[in-house]
Amino acid sequence: MEIIGTDSDPTEALDGVRLALLAGGEAMNVQQFAIDPGASVPAHSHPHEQAGYLVEGTLTFVLDDEERELGPGDSYVIPGGESHGAENRGDETVRGIDVFNPPRENPDWAE
Incomplete structure (x- = not known):
């Protein structure tokens, strides 16, 4: 078993968008994200x-x-290959957790 602590340094993938790997394996990974207003x-x-x-x-x-607004406690699933984006239109930082299968380490939109 591999244990990765939650103290991994976040990467600023885009201006105001930070990602940090929480755990990763061969079939999936878990990331935390923060998106500023x-x-x-x-x-x-x-x-x-x-x-x-x-x-x-x-x-x-x-x-x-279409657009869908989600708040604290909401969850979602996005099938592979489906186009999607996200916007923080509020006045507080959005924080959440994503799980990717197979593992996704470097999003192409961050390049």
């Missing part, structure tokens, strides 16, 4: 299935033809 993740897709949980703040997911 006014920050966003552009529309993108990836082959990884993504499941997540919001701990604080309100996050607007922008899908192909």
Whole structure:
């Protein structure tokens, strides 16, 4: 068993968007994220299935033809290959957890 502590340093993937690996294995990984007010993740897709949980703040997911607003305690699943983006339109930092299968370490939207 490999144990990775939650003290891993966050990476600023985009201006106002930070990611930190919490645990990673061969079939999946768990990341925490923080998205500052006014920050966003552009529309993108990836082959990884993504499941997540919001701990604080309100996050607007922008899908192909709709928007969904999620708050603390909400969870979501995004199938691999589905286009999605996210925006923090609120006034507090959004914090949450994402699980990716297979593991996703370096998002292409961060390059």
